[in-house]
Amino acid sequence: MKSVNVWFLYLFLLLMTIGLNSYSQTIKGTITDQSQFTLPGVSVYLEGTTIGTVSDFDGNYELITKEGDIITDSITVIYSFIGFKPQKFIYKANPSATITNNIILLDDIAALEEFVVVGYGVQRKSDVTGALSTIDPKGIVDMPLWNAEMGMQGKAAGVQVNQTTGAPGESIKVRIRGIGTINDNSPLYIVDGVPTKDISGIVNPEDIESMTVLKDAASAAIYGSRAGNGVIVIKTKRGSAGKTRMNYSGYVGLQQHGHITPMTNTDEYIKIYNEAAAADDRDPIPEDIYPQLSHTDWMEETFQSAMITNHQLTISGGNENSTYLIGGGYQMQEGIIYNSEYERVNFRMIVNSSIYKWLDIGTNLTLSYSDRDIIGGSGDGYGGNGGSVVRYALFRTPAIPVYESDGSYSDLPNFEGYDRAKLNNWFGDGYNPVGLANKYDWTTKVYRTFGNVYANFKILDGLSFRSEVGINLAVTDEKRFNETWGTDNRINSPNNLSKETGTNFTYNWTNTLVYNRTFSEKHKTTFLLGTEAIKNQSHFQSGTDRDFPDQSDYLRYLGNGLTLNKGADEGRDEWSLLSVFARVNYNYDNRYLIEGVVRFDGSSRFSSENQWGGFYSGSVGWNMKNENFLQDVRWLNQLKIRASIGQTGNQEIGLYNYLSIIGTGYNYPFGGTTNNGYAVSSMGDINTAWETTTTYDLGLDLAFLNDRLFVTSDYYWRYTTDMLIPVRLPQSGGSASPPWVNAGEVLNRGFEFQVIWQQKVKEFSYTINANFSTLHNEVLSISNGRPIAAGRVDAGANATLTEEGHPIGSFYMYEMEGIFQNELDIFSHAYQGPDIEPGDVMFKDQNQDGMIDENDRVHVASAIPNFMYGLTTDFSWKGFDLSLFFQGVSGNSIYVQVNQDIEGFYRGFNVTKRYYDDHWTEEGSTNETPRASWVGAANNKKVSSRFIEPGSYFRFKNVTLGYTFSMKESSAIQKLRVYVGVQNVFTVTKYPGLDPEMYNSDNLSGENVSNPDLASGIDWGTYPVPRIYTLGVNLNF
């Protein structure tokens, strides 16, 4: 019986085979991607065989099976292409006809919703246990942005982004989850695997494919010693196989200034001057000079309408084994203040190739060149930019003309029949801002080469090894010529030139071994083991020359000055990091998730005893939706609870901190000749080690209503311990800069919330993406109880004090109580000084000792917002798309230093219209603004809460309206979108200055601790951000 059965079976199979062999089957069609681009080179083959074909140049394929190819009546065909998810189709054999099937292949990385980029790899979003934010690159492309960083503003909860000033090419400040330290607070960027602290010029917003902010220690700890301030992982677009695609996007725009501080006109200025002169018993401005006076609106004279333009072209393509992308772009932004400009040219080249089944190699290279024309837009020059254009535009009295009669820029007031000293007193001795801006000859050119090469070995199924070498080279070339000009050649005399070129080269060699394995279906594990070596070398040479007899542009080169003391300087530094790291992920049944990370870092910045540090983190997640009891809750699509704890580090202190360094240039003349002098300029400490940040995070991810509503929310505590501080030493021990030591603790904690709603109703679809975050920042201990004062706003006077129990850089000063209305007020109030008169500012006697002195200063406010939010809405209907973006901060304050001068009666400077209208004139007139008097100014412009203004703002950041034309398939142009947009549409704020968002200035250099976070929120009269109207095109062909 048995043998009969076997026989029959054999016979049956034989018949079948013969029967099927009697024909061949043809399957054909066109293969496209999701955007309807045809895909050439797609492999089309029978499953489990090498029998197949490849799609042609137009994406058409025709698979003809030969006799013997098919042994069943179903035909399983695989469509596979690099960069796309393989597709499998099972066809029922139909020998009599040709089967036609058009295939759409889905992007493999499409799945940004499903996969997120994490440190050294990607992870399924549902498996993520750390706290991270992904930024939709679409929002970045739509806006006329210059920097990838600005694309994060208002888009990710817990991430604060500020342009430091509105000047073209200005650097961007990014703070993730608050300010953790008084040294460096900027995050680490990983661009296509290459770590860097500075991405200016190397990442085009248009080129970003994904941007992930690793916020908690669990996600960032894999970057160890440099991850204390969070990590931003950026992947740029690469080519995908298929027909060559060209993509052009470009825009042109017009920029204009926004809000301008109203100042007094000439008549008002004379009135207020004479009022003060009367109060102080000084000469008034005589009436017979009036006919000679001008009526200049210096703010309007200083600003201009300016162009902005951007063009980017990329060409990409490839076949099943290799893809490429080459691209280039040009950007140019004129400043809204004369003579400030930024220009950038960049090239990219990306090649990825599968040379063997087990080996992928690739390279990603970016070259860029930028040229920035700088003017002293901000600050006062306490070691900063030098004369500030914006400040002088505010200071300068309207009575002075822009130009003298001979066409030169006016300088000191020059009216016939009056003595210079008198004129200076009446109309000020400041600089002409228009002249100042136009005379600036200050350029910085940066040439960057950035990128990597990699090889990825697939050793076994699930086991792969990747080795990559990254380079990051920046060559900078800075030139500054200070031209002699002005009355009696008083400005920049003798003229002088300084020139500096520097190279900064970093390489990294990173090796990772990854092993993925699933045991018994439910136990999914991933192991990652890696090593990384990073080395940096920087080298600069600088030269100075002065006293150029001819100031022509073409002679502004070293060697042409007449001085015998031409300066030369050179320096070379290096640092290195060596690391080993590992990560383990365990997923049980997609319900329980565990991740552990460890990294050991060795850093050259510390003495050999303290070079190595270990950083650990662990996190857990629970996908509750996957539990049986929630399976049937249909309105709920996801419910995940996350918790993490971990440590990251910070090593951003100067190099060679463990050594005392000898400085040069402490010279002295003997016998009429300079002798060189040396002395210790910075003290070292060999005991200094890492600063550690420990983060605790609790998170919740939710999705409802068929994935239409997403909610992500986190609460975190972030402790910085062993904070690196240059603890101030008594000056009786010398003035050499103190070493950085570990002495301080800071807490940041906050709540982050993001909600996304997306819906499609027929042809109308829209998305609302809102996020907000709260922040509490508090210094828990610092410098063994020695608070750090910073933010010098006047001779010997600081505006901030970083002290236990208060936020970093908290404003610390006298508190204004009101205005003395009469003599009795003065008499009955704590003694404030000898010359107080009615109309002067009254300060609060905080310690109630009957005296107003420095002990009455208190913490009055903070520059750190306690609430930040962003709202993006996108609508599309047929070919139209409309995007609106709002962003704001709340709860922060700004110290308006410039008001000390334009509302504080410093010299013969202009005053604000606000002061003019509101100032005290008689008893009961106001309790807010003091009387007009220079004598009274000694009291009235003391650093006090009088100059604190609310910094909260709500800004309509961007609106873009676009239309995409529908193209015929045969058309050469495959996609055409045109759009118009306005950036910085309007701002709702109580802030009276130019711009509540731009308040940083570089006046910090030269202070004991020159960290901008110790003294942020001080407005020196800062270059404001422009309003930009753009017209743009996106073109695919």
Place this chain on the structure above:
Amino acid sequence: MTTMKLNIKIYVPLLLSILIATTSCEKYLDSELNGRQSDAQFYQTAEDAELALTGIYNMLSFSESNNRLWVFGDVASDDAAKGGNAGDQADIGYIDDFNIAADNGNLEAVWAICYEGISRANKLLDNIDDISMDTERKNQIKGESKFLRAFYYYWLGVTWGSVPVHLTTPTPEEMQKAATPVDQLFENIIENDLKDAIASLPETFTGADLGRATKYAALGLLTKAYLFEEKWSEAEDAANQIVGQGLYFLNPLYRANFEFASKDNPEILFGVQHLSEQSPWLGNRLNQWFAPQAENGYGFNAPTQNFVDAFEVTGEGVVDPRLDYTVGRPGMPWFNDTILFDPEWSPTGYLNKKYIQPLEEVPVESKADGQLNYQFIRYADVLLMLAEALNEQGKSGEAVNYVNMVRKRARESYMFDDKLPGYPNIPNGLLSDIDDTGQSGVRNAIRQERRVELGFEFHRYFDIIRYGSEYANQAFDDKPNFNYETNKFMPIPQSELDTNFEL
């Protein structure tokens, strides 16, 4: 076979990376210092010692706008008001008014300068014994270092009284240091350093070494210290060593001390040297601090009417010529004959002329890059100190001769200065010799002479305090805030109190 080959290709890079990572660890993290030296690498040679020594002198300079000795020496005194624009540099005004808080910026500025000078001296003195070099020069370098250390401690002592003392480089822990009482500071620290300096310094430095501290500079400073301590006979001895030597004499022309062409002259025992057009800056910024705004200056440190009135006038109305050498006043030429002084230039109606150069020498555009020295110890000062030391010991008859030497030179300006009206004849009754030989009369004469002879050379305030409360209260009768006991010494700067918990 394929798998084997494949594996080799994989294990090669793996092994390689592990190998490199493990073997080069140590070296990889070494980062050599380039282009700079650490303190362990410096202080090795004779050249290093000279470089370090020049570094100590560097802190003397008025190239730093932080060097505010003049604020304490003059503005605080009855000679000068703050000057400048009303709202500008309010901190200086507070000192003028004796409304002096610990966070007054001028306090920290001078404090830091003196201690940085001391710190540089300590570091060199710590290391110099291990440097192999010419012994004679080594001893001179030690002497110069000690003179400079004493100089800085002297300024600290007269300004603050009791201050922390370091004679070697302190560790951060040792920087927590209590103050040494002012009498010990002078007796044990300043005197000792100066005595060592006197023993090892040469009598003169010339040529390329002109401007270095000499034995007589140290003796001059020692005399100053003794006067502060009221050690009259020691002061007499020290001053006599200078006077007896005959190396120094009074310039026939008083103003020669304050003119560029003659800034180094036989009247100067020690002057702080300045040189223009250097990088880093070595010019004198006082030129800009004190000059009128019309010449791109700020007009600070403005003489008071009280100071102007202190100059003697003859019956015929001829004033002590030193007034016009020291003060710009209405109707008088301002550095040349074409420009008259304009009282609008100053809130007091006067400006101080010492340390200001005419525009022909330093034009407006480089106003802050002056060339004049700060003449710290002049022979006239030594003569008046000797007179004071003698008089306080009751040798008033002898003392008065030295006062008269100073007066004689002043009145004989008329014989040498062809710009003075009536030259070359000395006006009748001008600055006639003092003939009073009573101790109290001579004391008053010396004090008066010091005030007008050394006006605006940053000594006056310290002299007033040294003369005691009676004199001081009289001098400051128009300053309601002045209290001798609390204002005798300045408050220790807040920044020091904030960091040195032993104070």
